[in-house]
Amino acid sequence: MKIAIIGSGYVGLVSGACLADFGHEVTCIDINAERIEKLRAGEIPIYEPGLDELVARNTRFKRLSFSTELEGPVHDAEAVFIAVGTPSRRGDGHADLTYVYRAVRDVAAALNPDRLTVVVDKSTVPVGTGDEVEWIIREERPGVPFAVVSNPEFLREGAAIADFKRPDRIVVGVEDDEDAREIMREVYRPLFLNETPILFTRRRTAELIKYAGNAFLAMKITFINEIADLCERLDADVQDVALGIGLDGRIGKKFLHAGPGYGGSCFPKDTLALIKTAQDHESPVRLIETTVAINDQRKRAMSRKVVQAAGGDLRGKTVAVLGLTFKPNTDDMRDSPAISLIQGLQDAGALVRGFDPEGMEEALKVIDGVEYCTDAYETVGGADVAVIVTEWDQFRALDFDRMGKAMRDPVLVDLRNIYTRADVEARGFRYVDVGRGRQTPPPAMVRENVLRLRA
Ligand code: NAD
Numbered sequence: 001m002k003i004a005i006i007g008s009g010y011v012g013l014v015s016g017a018c019l020a021d022f023g024h025e026v027t028c029i030d031i032n033a034e035r036i037e038k039l040r041a042g043e044i045p046i047y048e049p050g051l052d053e054l055v056a057r058n059t060r061f062k063r064l065s066f067s068t069e070l071e072g073p074v075h076d077a078e079a080v081f082i083a084v085g086t087p088s089r090r091g092d093g094h095a096d097l098t099y100v101y102r103a104v105r106d107v108a109a110a111l112n113p114d115r116l117t118v119v120v121d122k123s124t125v126p127v128g129t130g131d132e133v134e135w136i137i138r139e140e141r142p143g144v145p146f147a148v149v150s151n152p153e154f155l156r157e158g159a160a161i162a163d164f165k166r167p168d169r170i171v172v173g174v175e176d177d178e179d180a181r182e183i184m185r186e187v188y189r190p191l192f193l194n195e196t197p198i199l200f201t202r203r204r205t206a207e208l209i210k211y212a213g214n215a216f217l218a219m220k221i222t223f224i225n226e227i228a229d230l231c232e233r234l235d236a237d238v239q240d241v242a243l244g245i246g247l248d249g250r251i252g253k254k255f256l257h258a259g260p261g262y263g264g265s266c267f268p269k270d271t272l273a274l275i276k277t278a279q280d281h282e283s284p285v286r287l288i289e290t291t292v293a294i295n296d297q298r299k300r301a302m303s304r305k306v307v308q309a310a311g312g313d314l315r316g317k318t319v320a321v322l323g324l325t326f327k328p329n330t331d332d333m334r335d336s337p338a339i340s341l342i343q344g345l346q347d348a349g350a351l352v353r354g355f356d357p358e359g360m361e362e363a364l365k366v367i368d369g370v371e372y373c374t375d376a377y378e379t380v381g382g383a384d385v386a387v388i389v390t391e392w393d394q395f396r397a398l399d400f401d402r403m404g405k406a407m408r409d410p411v412l413v414d415l416r417n418i419y420t421r422a423d424v425e426a427r428g429f430r431y432v433d434v435g436r437g438r439q440t441p442p443p444a445m446v447r448e449n450v451l452r453l454r455a
Pocket residue numbers: 006007008009010011012029030031032035083084085086099102103122123124125153154155156157265266
């Protein structure tokens with residue numbers, strides 16, 4: 001089957017490469033000419049494990065190609081996927097649908113008048129957008145056969161290929177149109193052989209499923225973050241609490257890792273957009289409103305945690321930030337907790353040094369005034385506190401002796417709970433985690449250990 005994908009970012013490119021790997025003939029289109037040029041030259045413009053190999057293989061077999069022009073590929077395609085960005089609209093938090101509607105108008109102009117084309121919305125869009133898209137296409141191309149389908153994407157950056165190829169489910173929202181349903185079955189046929197459930201719903205329901213899913217996960221993270229704060233007060237261990245409740249099948253273990261608050265390209269904007277839609281329809285989602293407020297406060301509160309770890313004052317001190325992206329295995333900096341944390345640290349008077357294994361190029365675009373370094377050890381050089389913000393694998397086995405010697409004061413704030421207190425303290429560090437209870441030993445005693453270690 002011939003497929004055109006409009007928008008070749010994290011979702012468009014991964015979807016395009018995976019659909020080509022299923023055997024379809026896919027053209028990925030983008031208005032960003034530099035991006036398409038890179039892709040044609042075999043360069044991958046984003047960091048996503050395994051994507052380079054997948055793109056190379058499918059390009060070689062001529063199942064995957066790239067273009068800035070959509071006319072030909074859309075005219076020839078049976079399914080046209082819209083995978084452009086839907087960021088928060090500046091000012092009010094509604095989803096900004098400018099890119100979607102622009103893409104839809106371009107697609108409408110290129111539709112083949114002689115047979116059915118399914119226009120598949122893969123971008124996360126507010127409920128009712130499919131109706132609007134249908135209206136636009138009908139206005140632009142009266143009489144041309146088409147169907148508008150909602151097919152929200154649930155992939156996670158960093159594990160995107162596995163998520164696309166082995167999803168928990170596929171959701172397809174389609175109004176009463178068996179031909180469109182059949183085309184969608186054909187698109188995902190290889191997955192049915194693996195018995196992936198496909199859920200056909202009405203279009204509006206599919207649109208809501210995506211928002212409800214993300215809102216629920218954001219709420220789950222926020223819930224355990226609040227329990228972590230309580231654990232700190234009660235001297236209980238949030239990891240054990242998470243396990244204790246997560247083993248209950250009704251709750252589940254995932255998304256119960258306490259940390260600095262959720263960020264990324266989806267949860268922040270999608271929770272806001274859901275709140276706005278719900279308010280507009282006089283059916284507020286108060287749990288999600290509260291979730292957003294708590295998460296915003298939390299991101300900022302993390303800098304106060306660092307201030308405390310440094311003895312109450314950061315003026316004139318240096319903080320080493322390890323990890324800048326919102327999670328490991330991506331270069332995505334959108335709404336990363338590191339952004340508010342670093343802002344808070346700078347406001348408190350700290351000099352901030354930072355390093356991320358893949359996100360430096362993106363970080364440079366969104367965070368000012370940071371001394372960027374080339375690895376973890378250079379970053380902690382002369383620092384008074386080191387903070388782990390993103391749990392990249394390379395931060396999971398740090399050489400604490402080397403770090404201790406490089407730092408002015410060996411203090412580690414582990415916002416991802418990747419170490420255990422006993423291990424880190426045994427290396428002479430003062431250690432602060434998120435919600436695992438038990439007070440750290442007094443600083444003086446720890447310093448003694450370090451002096452011994454350095455000697
Ligand atoms: P992105 O910003 O990485 O990519 C969007 C791409 O679309 C850009 O390359 C941009 O140049 C291109 N584009 C914009 N207008 C265009 C047009 N008219 N024609 C052709 N190309 C155009 O965005 P993303 O992260 O891939 O997200 C896309 C959508 O998928 C969003 O709605 C997002 O919420 C949703 N989503 C994202 C993820 C994720 O993990 N990133 C997961 C699930 C769903």
